[in-house]
Amino acid sequence: MPELPEVETVVIQLQRVVGKKIATLEIKDRKVIDSRIRNILPVTINGIYRKGKFIVFKLSKKQFLLVHLRMTGHFHYVKSEISGDYKKYLAGKFNLDDGSFFTYNTIRRFGTVRLMDAKEVNEYFAKQGVEPLEISSRHFINLIKKYPGANIKNKLLDQKMVMGIGNIYAQEALYHAKVHPKRKIAEVSDASLGLLHREMQRILRLAIKNNGTTVDNYSHLDGKGDFQNLLAVYQQKKCPREHEIQRIVIGGRGTNYCSKCQS
Numbered sequence: 352m353p354e355l356p357e358v359e360t361v362v363i364q365l366q367r368v369v370g371k372k373i374a375t376l377e378i379k380d381r382k383v384i385d386s387r388i389r390n391i392l393p394v395t396i397n398g399i400y401r402k403g404k405f406i407v408f409k410l411s412k413k414q415f416l417l418v419h420l421r422m423t424g425h426f427h428y429v430k431s432e433i434s435g436d437y438k439k440y441l442a443g444k445f446n447l448d449d450g451s452f453f454t455y456n457t458i459r460r461f462g463t464v465r466l467m468d469a470k471e472v473n474e475y476f477a478k479q480g481v482e483p484l485e486i487s488s489r490h491f492i493n494l495i496k497k498y499p500g501a502n503i504k505n506k507l508l509d510q511k512m513v514m515g516i517g518n519i520y521a522q523e524a525l526y527h528a529k530v531h532p533k534r535k536i537a538e539v540s541d542a543s544l545g546l547l548h549r550e551m552q553r554i555l556r557l558a559i560k561n562n563g564t565t566v567d568n569y570s571h572l573d574g575k576g577d578f579q580n581l582l583a584v585y586q587q588k589k590c591p592r593e594h595e596i597q598r599i600v601i602g603g604r605g606t607n608y609c610s611k612c613q614s
């Protein structure tokens with residue numbers, strides 16, 4: 352599933368449609384695309400930004416599109432039609448006023464594009480966690496220590512505590528912070544939690560620089576990510592120090608770690 356760096360990559364690339372006007376919308380899959388969007392057209396895209404794993408389109412008329420990619424959602428942007436690549440798994444085609452268009456596609460039909468007003472957007476995100484790249488070390492340590500009995504890896508995945516981290520970056524951050532994924536939060540020292548905060552931010556930033564991780568079928572507008580080449584434990588057999596990787600299940604999710612590097 353796309354996590355923060357993958358979604359951020361898509362958001363950076365989608366900036367090319369900011370300022371354009373959505374003139375018409377062709378809906379191929381009503382389960383994925385909110386058909387009420389048609390009622391507000393034409394509408395201008397005033398901004399596109401990321402919140403956790405969500406992409407938010409800020410539109411004119413005080414309206415918003417809330418996009419979640421789930422497992423297989425992705426966008427195409429087409430300036431002028433030369434190939435029909437965008438037609439594969441097409442859910443919705445947003446025709447812009449300059450003749451270009453973007454499409455939202457999803458292989459497994461789990462992703463969503465929902466219309467919301469400002470109040471609904473604010474209410475929705477008020478219930479979500481903090482942004483991991485915006486939180487200070489002190490704030491992060493205080494926040495996570497509110498759950499002393501919780502498993503540390505499960506808590507990193509809890510979107511109501513911190514948004515945007517999934518199974519890949521939780522495992523990577525724990526490896527680089529040298530923290531065993533089975534630890535309860537109460538068992539981890541403040542120094543280690545501080546290191547976890549630092550490594551979490553470093554890994555997320557490095558992954559954004561590398562356009563995210565492509566392990567299944569994540570693709571951004573211009574191709575695939577490169578961070579899979581820099582993974583330390585996720586889907587790896589050996590850690591960067593050449594130790595054998597262990598695989599366990601925590602909270603129903605496969606979890607890789609190194610028993611020599613992490614304690």
Ligand SMILES: [Zn+2]
Pocket residue numbers: 590591592593594609610611612613
């Ligand atoms: Zn190791």
